[in-house]
Amino acid sequence: MSFNRHVLAVLLSFGPLFAHADLNLTVSDEQQINVLVDRWNNVLNRVQGAQPQSLYADQVDWFGKVLPAQQVIASDREFLAKNKDYRQSIVSTLNIQPTGENDDRVLVRFVKRAGVDTDNEKNYPAELQLQKKAAGWRIVSETDAITRRNQHKNDETGVAKGKFDGTHISYAWMSDANPRTGSACTPDSDCDCTLWNSDPHIKPVNISQCLAGAIETLAGLDDSGRDRAVVFPEWWTSAMRVVYVYDIQQNQWIKTLPGFSMNINLQETATAADLVKRDPQQPGHVNVTQAIYDEVKEEPATQVINQTLLTLK
Structure with missing residues (x-):
């Protein structure tokens, strides 16, 4: 979507x-x-x-x-x-x-x-x-x-459904709050997000400097059977965002890739599937399209980098 x-x-x-x-x-x-x-x-x-x-x-x-x-x-x-x-x-x-x-x-x-x-x-x-x-x-x-x-699958971008542990269907979403007070965020306050799962045994994880945004399910990045939750935090200003990719391993949320940059002006319609693709040549690797600043042309650009999916032993 x-x-x-x-x-x-x-x-x-x-x-x-x-x-x-x-x-x-x-x-x-x-x-x-x-x-x-x-x-x-x-x-x-x-x-x-x-x-x-x-x-x-x-x-x-x-x-x-x-x-x-x-x-x-x-x-x-x-x-x-x-x-x-x-x-x-x-x-x-x-x-x-x-x-x-x-x-x-x-x-x-x-x-x-x-x-x-x-x-x-x-x-x-x-x-x-x-x-x-x-x-x-x-x-x-x-x-x-x-x-x-x-009820409205095409309208609700704040909740993702998938087999994030590879076996059980669950839901993932973010909430946000002022980390000092627990109250609603404002442009003048700090704001952190919490990534939740519908399974109460999965402890929520904190994402700093974040307003709750969209979250998408991405399947088939490897042969583990685990879907990934691709998290798109928002912020008050700037076109630059950091995108995070999580799955569930050993009953906990795991950040399976390092966070990578996205430019919402340059990549405004990009989906999770556009940004992270399975590397057909290297099992367990993915190709990530991230936003950069081209120092020579002095303008925003994108580049594709190869990353390894984190798997707990």
């Missing part, structure tokens, strides 16, 4: 800047949002005394369907009645960001670990959209990026 990364970078660099300026969340707002998310989590964990009635707005976009609040509550109750061992937990910080559409709405992103029993728990990139009503903050949308990817 190809897409214009230059346009994506522009949207990232301007959108959050203006949206944060218009949002003006108070300390009280942030506290209320955290309390609401905790209460939502408690309801789905059957915590005694947790009530769902004041969680939702009158209408809720619930996993792609617009439903009345009472129908959402009824659906949750029906699900919990059928799955008595279901449990969930929030395993990351809450990332509270403006939606970019309405001044009175925020998007709360976090990683949810959930399963119908302890042997079937998975990580999910959960998303709650909240709106400030007269009675307080209410949930107006609930979904997760994996569900959205499966």
Whole structure:
């Protein structure tokens, strides 16, 4: 799948800047949002005394369907009645960001670990959209990026699906946050990414100086059977990016190639398959097209280098 990364970078660099300026969340707002998310989590964990009635707005976009609040509550109750061992937990910080559409709405992103029993728990990139009503903050949308990817495969570039360990199908995605505060990134703050996997046994890894961008699955680079997760971090400024290639070995994310440069002006439609190709002459090697600066011509250019895929022994 190809897409214009230059346009994506522009949207990232301007959108959050203006949206944060218009949002003006108070300390009280942030506290209320955290309390609401905790209460939502408690309801789905059957915590005694947790009530769902004041969680939702009158209408809720619930996993792609617009439903009345009472129908959402009824659906949750029906699900919990059928799955008595279901449990969930929030395993990351809450990332509270403006939606970019309405001044009175925020998007709360976090990683949810959930399963119908302890042997079937998975990580999910959960998303709650909240709106400030007269009675307080209410949930107006609930979904997760994996569900959205499966509903709209061509539109969701933030989640990749593959056999990254060579055997089991899983999902990979990035989140980003200010490493000092855990809050949403701004152009004036540091920002690091975390690469997640839906398998809770795979520990997430940190990518420094990074805004969450696209991630693609690349198969067939060698005969290991492992798909690779090709990660395209974004940043506020500059056309230069660093691309990373990961797979899963020995139950951990492994960077299988050194990070390499990409110029989103010069390579704006390049896909993972364009940038990293199997070397048919040397098993375990790949040809990588990276961005460079041609000192003689004084202009950006590309060059192809040969790299060895890292394999743990």
